[in-house]
Amino acid sequence: MSEEGTPPAPSAWIHLTGRHRQVLGRVCDVGLALVVLLAARQYDVESDLPLGLLMGLCLFARRQYPVTVLGAVLALAVVQFALHDPSGPSASAPAAYDVAVLFAMMSVVHHSRDPRMPYAAGAAVLLATGAGTVGIPAAGLERFADPETLLYFWGLTLTVWLTAFSLRTRRLYAESQAARAWHAEREQEHRMRLAAAEERAGIARELHDVVAHSLAVMILQADGAGAVLRKSPDMAETALKTIAATGRDAIDDMHRIVRVLREGDQGQAVDEVERRLVTLDEIGTVAERARVAGLTVDVSVEVGEGRLAPAEEMTAFRIVQECLTNVLRHAGAGAKVGIELREEQGTLLIDVVDDGAGTLAGGGVDPHSGGNGLVGMRERVELAGGTFEAGPRLGSGWHVRARIPTRTKR
Missing domain, CATH: 3.30.565.10 (Histidine kinase-like ATPase, C-terminal domain)
Structure with a gap:
């Protein structure tokens, strides 16, 4: 059972909590940043390494601010392509470290709580890639891909998007199942508490009926027997017999109730109490x-x-x-x-x-x-x-x- 008011984690591998989650998340962020940085080191153009480093650093915030990170990486990609000039480029375009765009898109698809953001992220990346087939001369962006290359880029983008979306779907399903199981457990506990309260009330009613009635009869009979003991021994004897009979019945009922409290199964106490x-x-x-x-x-x-x-x-x-x-x-x-x-x-x-x-x-x-x-x-x-x-x-x-x-x- 998780803490009060908090559904449990669906799975230790799907949704880690506490320090383990933070450590694993940081390790993944460092790994992705290193992949981008190592990819940028393959190029000799002066702007590639700084651009790759900035893209890698942006990925450290991809879990908390996935949409902002995607926007920043796309902006850096635009700068990269603007600096690219076939005659004397200041940055390579396209380059291997542009994989940071796919990592940022995956983060939006997987971590965003807004159900519209995964589709918007995929569309933004596809449109940005498609713009490269025609270029934007007014912005200084030259065409960098032919239709065949564009299909390759789009296929890669769609493959990554579908993978991230399937992971998102699996995570949301696991969380919903965990939440449903948690609520079902809470509801069952609530029903058990209500049933226990009803059982206690039923036993209390039975105890009151047995004790109160029997004692009332016995006290009155004892008082009556004491008053007529010398004057009418027969009446006193009848009263004493009534006291004895009432006491025996009360003891039998008390034994039955105590036996239920000691041995009765939960959910059957009231039925057992009233078995006689x-x-x-x-x-x-x-x-x-x-x-x-x-x-x-x-x-x-x-x-x-x-x-x-x-x-x-x-x-x-x-x-x-x-x-x-x-x-x-x-x-x-x-x-x-x-x-x-x-x-x-x-x-x-x-x-x-x-x-x-x-x-x-x-x-x-x-x-x-x-x-x-x-x-x-x-x-x-x-x-x-x-x-x-x-x-x-x-x-x-x-x-x-x-x-x-x-x-x-x-």
């Missing part, structure tokens, strides 16, 4: 425990058997369980709770209403507090594609309503 499927029938169990804890609970389930998917039954059960937990915690014994589940036109409707044991609304939980229980219920319903609302009733008590679309089994 619950059904609507278990609503009667938690309702009975709530009754033993001192609540008056009326349950109405008007959902046909097999009409809901397992995930929908799990969601409905957890919502009812959390509602009873909240009533036990905030209203306490003596509160009346009405639970109604029904299915209408492909939608599961859940209504849970309590009277708050006569306490005026607003004395308990703040509807805008965003407690873990309300947040967890809302997340469960929204994950199922439904809607959720909860708040105080007029007078006393609370209501919770949820609408969950169902995948009705026919």
Whole structure:
């Protein structure tokens, strides 16, 4: 993985980075300059060596300023041909060190970021070479090539241009592939982080449901058992049995969740946490425990058997369980709770209403507090594609309503 926010290099041979890239680039620049200089040393005319030296020095800036370098080399070539005079030349024309023009053109084709520049560079060199077949008497440029020689020069120019253009295409393709792979990797990491966050949220919801409900029931039962221990041993015994049963269920659920955290594979944690499927029938169990804890609970389930998917039954059960937990915690014994589940036109409707044991609304939980229980219920319903609302009733008590679309089994 490359540095944050920077796509990696496509290949160590195509796009070197850091000091290695600078060293290799300087070596190439020195090599090209030496080729031009050695070619200029073959000529005895006084201006050839200075012109060749200047052309070679221009090539040192061909990577940073390719278009400027091409313009400078072409200008030096014009000076070279202007100094050429068959009667007494001050410079040779054409000469071997004119290869600097091809090197400069290659630099424009390969390094320029403007997609129009490669074509402009090739056209400029072809036009400049073509001008030599007719000469420009007004500028003092004599004709230096016949049509056959011109075809040779053009063929060489086109060969060099096509080679440079193929290298450019390969470089751009490699860079695009590297950038695409980098963005794909970043997107995958982002998806993994989102999936991990969803898994943590799912496990947190499950832990809250297990711990909060079980502890609420056990605390109320323990308080009740302590109050009636001397007066009614039978009631105390029933309360203790409820505490034991609730504790065993909570321990089983905790073991299941801890096992997932230790051994579960990434991407499967939530599924593993909810592997112990619950059904609507278990609503009667938690309702009975709530009754033993001192609540008056009326349950109405008007959902046909097999009409809901397992995930929908799990969601409905957890919502009812959390509602009873909240009533036990905030209203306490003596509160009346009405639970109604029904299915209408492909939608599961859940209504849970309590009277708050006569306490005026607003004395308990703040509807805008965003407690873990309300947040967890809302997340469960929204994950199922439904809607959720909860708040105080007029007078006393609370209501919770949820609408969950169902995948009705026919």
